[in-house]
Amino acid sequence: MTYTGTDTTANEKRMLEGWLDFHRSTLERKCQGLQPDQMKEASVPPSNLTLLGLVRHLADVERHWFQRIFQGERIKPLYWTREDSDADFNDLANADSNADFAAWYAEVEKSREIVSGTEDLDTLATSPKVDAPTSLRWILVHLIEEYARHNGHADLLREVIDGETGV
Numbered sequence: 001m002t003y004t005g006t007d008t009t010a011n012e013k014r015m016l017e018g019w020l021d022f023h024r025s026t027l028e029r030k031c032q033g034l035q036p037d038q039m040k041e042a043s044v045p046p047s048n049l050t051l052l053g054l055v056r057h058l059a060d061v062e063r064h065w066f067q068r069i070f071q072g073e074r075i076k077p078l079y080w081t082r083e084d085s086d087a088d089f090n091d092l093a094n095a096d097s098n099a100d101f102a103a104w105y106a107e108v109e110k111s112r113e114i115v116s117g118t119e120d121l122d123t124l125a126t127s128p129k130v131d132a133p134t135s136l137r138w139i140l141v142h143l144i145e146e147y148a149r150h151n152g153h154a155d156l157l158r159e160v161i162d163g164e165t166g167v
Contacts, residue, residue, distance in 0.1 A: 013121055016140040017112075023147030024108055027058065030154040034161065036097040043157050051157050052097050053089035054150050055104050060088055061146055062107040065139050066114045072126035078103055115140070 006018040031039060031051050039052035060077045067073045079088035121137035158164050 019144050023151055026151045027154055030158050038161050039097045040092045041161055043160055048089045054154055056088035056100050059104040059107045062111045066111040069127045070125045070139055
């Protein structure tokens with residue numbers, strides 16, 4: 001069985017990029033057709049997990065790993081702060097889902113540019129904040145894992161909202 005966006009005969013880099021894009025598109029599909037208020041619906045109290053929170057969280061994850069860690073850029077997170085490391089999930093009352101999706105799309109595109117401009121998966125992150133040498137390969141695998149885990153959450157959140165399940 002093959003999945004849209006993946007190629008079963010691609011080289012390692014293209015395969016990792018394909019699986020990451022597959023999981024990005026899965027998150028997007030989980031959110032399609034919902035109203036802004038539905039995107040803010042928490043799953044089960046006391047959890048603050050929401051689909052919009054996941055979108056915001058993954059925008060920060062993209063920014064953190066590709067720009068801050070891999071490229072060593074000194075840029076601030078989009079949502080979380082030192083005072084509230086869960087602000088991506090907590091501060092949704094006035095959140096604008098269109099703006100948050102636009103931010104996620106922009107971070108994904110920036111990440112794609114960084115990866116496409118780096119041919120060798122063994123290229124190491126340049127941030128002095130990493131505890132151990134961290135390769136682009138590790139970052140790609142980590143992001144696939146991060147999206148896959150959160151897509152499981154997204155599936156359950158969507159099912160609670162309107163009964164939709166699956167990819």
